[in-house]
Amino acid sequence: MPPACRWGILGTANIARKNWKGIRLSGNGVVAAVASRTPERARQFIAECQSEVPFEQVPTPVGYDELLASTDVDAVYVPLPTGVRKEWVLKAAAAGKHVLCEKPCGADAAEVKAMVDACRAAGVQFMDGVMFMHSARLPLLRKVLDDADAVGELRRVTSQFSFAADAGFLGGNIRVSGALEPLGALGDLGWYNLRFALWVMKFQLPEAVVGRVLNEYATDGRPVPLEFAGELFFPGGVTGSFYCSFRTELQQWAHVSGTKGAVTVEDFVLPYHGAESAFVVQRPHFRVRGTSFQMESHPTRYAAAEASDGREDAQETNMARRFGELVLGGKPDASWPEMALKTQLVLDACLKSARDGGRAVGITG
């Protein structure tokens, strides 16, 4: 049997169930342990996941510190609330564990820098849990964006990621808790908008950004953004805009426009359920002849043959597999922590702009 990356899951957030399945399907990983503040909760989480997606050896329910001390664990997946994440990532790095970290990685870039530095010092991999980075759609999209005849020179990247939270969410979900998730919708959703824009721009940072909190909400006296819009000013005159919201029903579109065409992705974060991940290149042609004015649509659809979710080739499985390869390879890839840190830098600047009346804020990497 080939060696496997032995994962510990630090917390029992719902999203960890998806990654449990991703690890199971990755082919190079096993969940060795799950930690919770109460062993009973970890036990229940394990039982429920095992009933659907069993590992041969049932993972062990443990406490947080016990998990980090375990010699049966190589890497930790950290879905803990952002507000307490730094503490545990630093402990994990100190314990020599590789870290796959949910987003937003930290409350601010200083926190993320501390995490990234700690992981580098410990020689362990750091990566944020942005699944779409691991879709086969992305290299396909890159090829199209790099094809000088398809989209041409880039001009604009725009995206929206939103869902309408229900009353229960607004009443009690940690994502509106100022202490646990101080970045609210900007951290939970805007992270994807910003990551996508940075990816399109090959991680060139914007020179400046503008942000606006359109709506905020406080459950514990510390308001968090529920709705946020921002603009990005990249070098060379490329600009971007994004909108994220807990008050607006599900949408996850992105448009990338250039001098020759545009790409539209309807579902850039979570591909629509099915057997492929797609995008469309739009190159309409306006045909004017005498009194005849016709706007012709000339879309070309590109699709990566991969499952949207829950299969061996789905993006979350690819993420677990890629992380496992890095762990097993023993040589951390510095580009992943760098991407996370840049995303947080831009996010911070957007929020700073918003807190400062929407003035343009420069970014210093």
Place this chain on the structure above:
Amino acid sequence: MPPACRWGILGTANIARKNWKGIRLSGNGVVAAVASRTPERARQFIAECQSEVPFEQVPTPVGYDELLASTDVDAVYVPLPTGVRKEWVLKAAAAGKHVLCEKPCGADAAEVKAMVDACRAAGVQFMDGVMFMHSARLPLLRKVLDDADAVGELRRVTSQFSFAADAGFLGGNIRVSGALEPLGALGDLGWYNLRFALWVMKFQLPEAVVGRVLNEYATDGRPVPLEFAGELFFPGGVTGSFYCSFRTELQQWAHVSGTKGAVTVEDFVLPYHGAESAFVVQRPHFRVRGTSFQMESHPTRYAAAEASDGREDAQETNMARRFGELVLGGKPDASWPEMALKTQLVLDACLKSARDGGRAVGITG
């Protein structure tokens, strides 16, 4: 034979060929005369249009003043450059002619107010040439937006209208002349973005706007916007954003998002060539059960059965027909000049914000 609205076309801009055909197909209008600075040019324009789309009685080539003095003309269509439009609209109103005016209607709202006031005083109809306002798609879209169970409460309206001008356009087209088209892409394209947002909002004005000239260009020492982005802050927390550009290839999408769903229009200005004008209501469903996370797409397509262009039921034909009905009805509809004026007010405020470093600018109707 029923009475017909007798049109005079003031200028021979290319877009007038489309409206010639629209008038011909409207069923209640005829082109009686075409004016140009040189009679030869009007003659040639008439000959070319007649060869494709003939009127029984060949329209007369005339000079501008002659056209306005003609007792054979009830209404004028004004595709003249924005920079000289006010002068001729005021003259037309004084001559008792109804006015269908290309957009942007004026260089600023003061000009448009003067035109609108002159038309009101003369008892003639004023309307801007926004064809999409006359598509059968719009009442269908209104019905969906007003259906509390479809999109829900409005939150966000976003749109892009752009095309990449070629070197010839940038070298000599009047749309980049500061004297003739001082509003550049903001006037030529942004007018549609703003009109659509205002239409969605039932012409409630934004409380404030923000604008940014992303790129500008001067052929005559007076720079015009080539690329512009703006944000709109409506009462009740509804927000909008728009982007228009002469530097970015053809796109004309609009998204309207609410608490329950969203509407996507791919081609909100000029419907893609075909037999219908469509839009899609997006109501994705994120189904989470245990370790299974599925993002389901549940789009519903709505289409108005009408030609995109060049037929009796196309939006430009509907515009000519509706204007003809107003002329023949003898009772001007005050809502059309009001819509044009509001569009220009919002546009002015966006430009003012842009010229003032992107600060929020309030709108006073």
